[in-house]
Structure formats: C-alpha cells, structure tokens
Amino acid sequence: METHMQNENYTNVNIFKNAFEHPTPKALDGGKSDKTYYGPVMEHASGFNPYVNNQGTTLAIAGQDFVMVAADTRISSGFNILSREHSRTTKLTEKCVITSSGMVADIENLHKLLIAKVKTYERQFKKSPSTESLAQLLGNTLYSRRFMPFYAFNLLCGLDAKGQGCVYGYDAIGSYDKLTYGVQGSGSQLGAPILDNQFVGHNFLVKQLAQSLQETEDTAKDIINSIAERDIYTGDQVELVLVDQNGVHIKREPIRRD
C-alpha cells in the first residue's frame, strides 16, 4: 500500500524524520531502488487480505411509532458488481431489524449469529428480547471479536419498550449510540447531510420536518436515489423495511442500474 505523504509541511519538522522516513523495505521493490519511503513501517507486503469491502449504503429513520429502513441492494467488489438483488436487512424479532454495510461474508455471519442468540433467548425466557437488549447484545457480540473485527457497519432499528421508533448506530467493534436517524456505508458521507437537513432542519427559520410515515418513506427513498446518482457503489434497487406495531414489512423499488 503506497503511503507517499504529499504534505510538504512535515519535512520542515525534523522530529518526524526518524519516525516517518525509512529506506524502502526490500520486499516492496526487490531491493532495486534506494528511494526514501514515507509512512508507517511495513516489513512485508500482505499475501492474503481477509477483508473485502462490498460497499453499499443503508439508512434508518426513527419515527414516532415506526422505524423506516432504506438500503440499496447492490454488492460490489472493486469495480465489479457481484449482485443487484442482495438484501442488507435481517429481521431479528417482530419489533427489530438489523441492517449493515461492509463485507457481506461477515455481515451474513453476524446476522445469523444474532438470530441464533434471539432463538435461544426466546426458548429460555418465553418472550422476545426487547430492542434495547438486542442493542446491548450486538455491541457485546462485536466487541467479542475485538482483535479480528466483523467488517460490518450496523444500524439496529426497532420499536423500544414504549413502542417508539429507535435507531442504534455502531462502529465495527461495538461502540454504539441511540440515534434518531443513521446512515452507514459507501454513501454515508453523501446521505448524512441530507438527513441532517430533512430531520433536524439546521438554521431554517421555519422548517417542515418529515413527520408522517408516508413523508418519511418518500424522503428515505429520495435519499437513497440521490446517493445512487453520485456513488458508484449504490444503485439497482432500494429495499424499504418498515417496522411498526403490526410487524415488519418489506418492499423493493427499482432505481438506476449504472
């Protein structure tokens, strides 16, 4: 991995010289060049990388008594499309779903592991786990793999004990926070400002925030659609998952396939 630092400022600060400048390690160039190499020490080129990023975007919005999840269905590897029909969202209980972006193998494994834990809980305690319990469970499960993390960026979405919608956002090793909306994946940087605008209304004097179910669904679809315009890894279909008191409802709509 090339890490040439183009920033000329650091060369004037000589305390960094020893830490950052090394003769190019032999393995990287066969001992031919004597160029100075800038960056962290790397003794060997990696022969096998266990992680791959299959990209894609997913977002979730918590409403008064529902949660709306919208995700694209494309998985990619580099510039290739591996599938146009892949679902990123898994139902855990009647009141809770998990949606993730990242490496599909790790995501599938993580989702299956959570389903198995939910089944065990249901048999032992004769009831479904609450969304708050599952949030903690997911955080712990992710941390249990602290030293070889699940390459999965998750949003756990559902109805809390009072029936209000909630979204929990995670990093790869299990740090989580309760949110009113969240976005993960390749389009997260494109989607986050739109969500901030639509659901918080920063600096607007009079802002009509999306409140009803239909408005939220339309906004979520529009956001994925807009991300698909600019992000090459997002597209094909948008899968909309609604979690409300009647359970989990899933539908798909086509968007651009380029």
Place this chain on the structure above:
Amino acid sequence: MLSVNYSLSCVTFDPKGKILQVEYAKEAVKQGSTSLGLKSNDFVVLVSLKKSPHDLASHQEKVFDIDDHMGIAIAGLTADARYLCKFMRSECLNYWYTHDSHHPTERLIGKIAKKAQIKTFHPAKRPFGVGLLVGSVDETGTHLFESCPSGNYYEYVAMAIGARSQSAKTYLEKNFEQFTTLSWQELVKHGLKALKASAQETELSEHNVSVGIVGKGLNFRLLNNDELRASIAEISDAMDVSE
C-alpha cells in the same frame, strides 16, 4: 455373612443378566405422573398430567418445546429432563445454524441415547432418571419416540409412560388403528380420554393437564388455557353420554 448385593453400582450385572441400577432408574420414570403421546400421518400430540406438590404450589410443567418441529413430554426426575431439554434445544439450534434446516429426529434421539448409555457403565455416574416421549415432524413424516434411561429408544404410533400408564396404554391399544388420518383436534380428544383413564379420581382441568401439538405446517406449541378447557369439556360430555 453379608449377602452379595448386585445393585450398588452400574458396573455390576446381576445373575439374571440385568444391571439393577438401570432397572431402578426405570422405576423412577414409573413414579412420575402420566405422559402420553399419539400420532397420525400429519400430526403428533403429547398429553401430560401435571402434578403439584401441594395446594399452594404451581403444577410442574411436563411438556416442553425443543424446536419448531419437535417437542417432548417427560416422566420422572424433572431436573434430569431439564438438562436433556437444554441439550436437545442446543443441538437443534446448532443444526439449524450449519444446515439451515430441521434436525432429523432419529439422529437427535440417537444422541440422547448415546448420552444415556454412557451413564450406564460408569462406576461413578448414575443413569438419567427420566423417560422422554419425543413428538416431531420431519422429512420422513411424523414420529413419536420413547427414550429410556437404559439408552434404548423405540418408535411408536402411541405410547404412555409414568404412573398408571397401563390404563392409558389399554385405551390407546384399543383405538390406535383409527388414528392414522385424524386431525390434531381429534387426536387431542383421544389423548385426553386416554389420560382420563390413567388419572382415575383426579379431575382433569386446564391447570393439571398439558397438551402439545406439532404437525405438517404446524409448529410445535402448547394449547392455551381456553383451548384446554374447551377440549376437556368436550370429552367430559362425550364420556358422560356414553356412560
């Protein structure tokens, strides 16, 4: 001189070729209250008479769910039953995790039988003191298995275990030929009539009876109080009329 006692541990045969500790374990099963099971081509029903140690206590549950396609009814040492139940649930979940399908019944019974047998030839272990009636549906159809403390298992179309099970068995032997095409509701009625034969003076009610049903397209579940009350009322009327 002290007479020789062949019953002190599992590692001793008696002159008649029996391992007495295992025989005594089977006695523990006969001490539990009646559990019975019966099946048709599409459904399996498990019925149990629940005991309560005294009026202030709740009734001990005897029918447990293992997986969507499988449930058990027990007779004997409840603690041993809980251990086996946890094992079965865990095996079924692991099988689902790796194969994404239901655990084939006979294989699971085989695993329990293996566990039970190990305990019958160890000097420092005792056999399980519980008999299981396992009702399930899989690709090969409906099944009703009995698992013994000895490590043996048998497949049945109908069977009763526990105290006074002979009366229930007699009813089942008289009627089992009719069972093959019945719906689960009718199987439940037969099961309750058989249970009534074993229960004798004890009045059947939704508090001391447990019924579990499973079948093709029907995930294993226990009947709730309303359904139990209705079924018990139906058979009481029928039996009063025939009296």
